[in-house]
Each structure stands twice: as structure tokens, then as C-alpha cells.
Amino acid sequence: MQTVNDPKIIVALDFASEASAFALVDRLDPAKCRLKVGKELFTRFGPQLVRSLQGRGFEVFLDLKFHDIPNTTSAAVAAAADLGVWMVNVHALGGERMMVACRERLDAYGADRPLLIAVTVLTSMGPEDLAGIGVAGTPEAQVSRLATLARNCGLDGVVCSAQEAPVLKAEQGADFVLVTPGIRPATAEKGDQQRVMTPSEALRAGSDYLVIGRPITRAPDPLAALEVIASEIEGF
Numbered sequence: 675m676q677t678v679n680d681p682k683i684i685v686a687l688d689f690a691s692e693a694s695a696f697a698l699v700d701r702l703d704p705a706k707c708r709l710k711v712g713k714e715l716f717t718r719f720g721p722q723l724v725r726s727l728q729g730r731g732f733e734v735f736l737d738l739k740f741h742d743i744p745n746t747t748s749a750a751v752a753a754a755a756d757l758g759v760w761m762v763n764v765h766a767l768g769g770e771r772m773m774v775a776c777r778e779r780l781d782a783y784g785a786d787r788p789l790l791i792a793v794t795v796l797t798s799m800g801p802e803d804l805a806g807i808g809v810a811g812t813p814e815a816q817v818s819r820l821a822t823l824a825r826n827c828g829l830d831g832v833v834c835s836a837q838e839a840p841v842l843k844a845e846q847g848a849d850f851v852l853v854t855p856g857i858r859p860a861t862a863e864k865g866d867q868q869r870v871m872t873p874s875e876a877l878r879a880g881s882d883y884l885v886i887g888r889p890i891t892r893a894p895d896p897l898a899a900l901e902v903i904a905s906e907i908e909g910f
């Protein structure tokens with residue numbers, strides 16, 4: 675999974691307009707970061723926006739967190755593969771048959787297929803949120819359970835918080851990719867995130883990729899904020 679140029683930072687492009695997204699993107703270097711297109715930007719601007727980013731040389735994580743019946747979800751990940759994205763995600767809570775159907779559908783794309791990643795427990799959720807939806811136990815336990823299910827279904831990795839990374843690397847092995855949002859430099863506000871870590875702590879804990887949005891996109895100087903983070907993790 676680690677290529678010669680394998681940037682660890684994935685910038686979450688959570689913007690309401692293409693103009694504001696490209697104001698940042700046009701100052702970024704595809705050798706230094708990847709880009710995440712999520713529900714807001716994709717719902718507004720669709721596949722054409724993804725193609726524009728790819729046309730500028732960026733690899734794209736299409737973060738639409740598919741969660742539906744196996745037939746629908748596997749067709750959706752195939753659409754993502756046709757779009758040529760680098761990574762796509764589904765909710766592990768969709769269950770074994772859904773995840774296997776997605777993986778089987780992507781197998782047809784061979785080595786060029788996107789990485790298929792399962793969302794475990796959203797990083798905005800804490801123990802009370804899990805209790806509220808009827809899940810007993812800690813976020814860590816639920817993340818571990820869903821990561822094991824995802825790996826058994828042949829997925830490439832999971833989205834989790836960096837707080838769970840040490841346990842997941844031990845349980846699932848070094849090759850199982852850990853994508854971690856909820857990254858907050860020491861001085862940044864948590865906002866709606868609950869299970870957070872700083873960029874360097876997250877990599878030390880075993881994260882493979884750091885998904886970072888507001889600490890960069892809402893900074894007075896986004897490029898400077900990204901460079902501070904990049905220098906904090908240099909050498910990892």
C-alpha cells in the first residue's frame with residue numbers, strides 16, 4: 675500500500691462552493707497531499723468536480739459512506755471505481771453481505787481498483803452516542819468488532835479514530851489500512867469531533883492516513899496551516 679510517493683495527509687474539501695474549494699486546491703501540491711470529496715461538495719458538484727481534481731493530478735478519496743442493501747452499495751462502489759477514485763468508503767454497519775458484495779464487485783477492476791474502506795464508529799461519537807443508538811460497550815470495542823468484520827470481508831482497511839489505531843494495528847496487522855479523521859493540532863478547536871489526536875500522535879499510534887478538514891480549510895491561511903502540519907509529521 676505504501677508507494678514511493680504516498681502522502682499521508684488527506685485534505686477534506688468540505689466547502690459549499692467550487693470557487694472556495696479551488697482557491698485552496700490550486701495552491702496545493704498533489705505530491706504532498708490527497709483530497710477528500712465528501713457529501714457536501716459531491717452533492718453540489720458531482721463527478722465533474724472529482725474529474726477536475728484528478729485532472730490537476732490529485733488522487734481522490736470519495737467519502738460518500740455508502741450504507742444500503744448489497745446490490746445498491748456494490749453498484750455505487752463500482753460507479754466510484756469507474757470514476758477512477760483512489761479510495762472509497764462504506765459503512766461497516768451495512769454488514770457482511772454488503773461488504774463482501776462491494777469487494778467482489780471491485781475485484782473485477784484488478785490492480786487499479788480503489789481502496790475499499792469501512793467506516794467503523796464516527797469520530798464525532800462518544801460512549802453516550804453509542805448508548806443512544808443501542809450499542810453497548812465502548813467505542814473502542816465497537817471499532818474493533820467492525821474492523822474484524824471488515825477485514826474478514828476482504829476490505830482494505832477502516833476509518834476509525836487514531837485513538838483506536840494501536841489496538842487495530844495489533845489485531846488486524848500492519849497491512850490493514852487505518853484512515854483517521856478527528857485530527858486536531860494541539861491548538862485547534864475540536865468542534866463536533868470527540869475522539870481526536872494531534873497529527874504526530876496519530877502517526878505514532880499507527881494511522882496510515884490523516885484526514886484533516888477544518889484545521890486547514892478554516893485557518894486564516896490554509897496553506898500555512900497545512901505546512902505546519904506537514905512539518906510536524908515530517909520523517910514519519
Ligand SMILES: O=C(O)c1cc(=O)[nH]c(=O)n1[C@@H]1O[C@H](COP(=O)(O)O)[C@@H](O)[C@H]1O
Nearest residue numbers: 686712737795796797833855885886887888
Ligand atoms: O469518513 C470520513 O472521512 C469521516 C469519518 C469519521 O468517522 N469522521 C470524520 O470526521 N470523517 C470525515 O473527516 C472530515 C473531518 O473534518 P474535520 O473535522 O473538519 O477535520 C470530515 O469531512 C468528515 O466527513
